[in-house]
Amino acid sequence: MDTLSYKTVSANAATVDKNWVLVDAQNETLGRLASKVANLIRGKHKTNYTPHVDCGDNVVVINAGKIKLTGNKWEDKKYVTFSGYPGGQKISTANEVMAKNPNKMVEKAVKGMLPKSKLGRAMYRNLYVYEGAEHNQEAQQPKEVKVSDLK
Numbered sequence: 001m002d003t004l005s006y007k008t009v010s011a012n013a014a015t016v017d018k019n020w021v022l023v024d025a026q027n028e029t030l031g032r033l034a035s036k037v038a039n040l041i042r043g044k045h046k047t048n049y050t051p052h053v054d055c056g057d058n059v060v061v062i063n064a065g066k067i068k069l070t071g072n073k074w075e076d077k078k079y080v081t082f083s084g085y086p087g088g089q090k091i092s093t094a095n096e097v098m099a100k101n102p103n104k105m106v107e108k109a110v111k112g113m114l115p116k117s118k119l120g121r122a123m124y125r126n127l128y129v130y131e132g133a134e135h136n137q138e139a140q141q142p143k144e145v146k147v148s149d150l151k
Contacts, residue, residue: 011050016043018126018148021144022135025106026063028147035151037061039066041123043112045151054119058126064100066133069094079108099114103129114126 021040023034043049045058069077077094099106106129114120128137 009047009048011053011055013053014052014092015048016055017046017048018055020060020137020140021057022060022062022137022142022144022149024063025147026066028067030067030105030109033061033067033147034106034113036147037106037110037127038113040145040150041110041126048070052119052127054122055121056126057139058129058137058138058142060130060135061106062130062133063134064106064129065098067102067106074098079104089102102131 023033023040030121037059039045040059044057045056049055065076074095075093079092079094079097080089081092082089092100094105096123107127111124114123128135130136
């Protein structure tokens with residue numbers, strides 16, 4: 001029996017294969033989209049996934065302004081921001097956030113599904129969200145992936 005064939009291969013920064021992926025958010029539910037994008041950024045879909053290494057893909061999300069929310073979340077969902085000063089807490093509804101900056105809704109949802117550590121903050125930098133169908137990552141030639149095909 002050859003014991004060398006049973007060694008567990010652990011990825012590191014030098015051996016990671018990072019790809020560019022394009023995801024269209026049009027008519028997708030926010031939470032379901034965010035969980036699938038977080039898995040892509042984290043790299044959990046790869047066979048060489050290693051929890052302590054940033055082995056995920058770079059993800060470009062387009063049409064963030066055309067996402068859906070179910071139920072009454074457009075009026076009931078609250079986004080809280082705090083400036084750090086007394087009286088600096090602001091509460092906005094999903095409608096208000098969507099009108100001001102639709103990218104923030106997708107970014108905040110994905111960021112909440114990543115680890116709360118230095119590694120999670122490094123992974124979050126691999127997310128690029130755009131309101132419309134145009135994006136600035138044409139040079140990287142991202143491969144388009146359908147959200148329904150993701151696990």
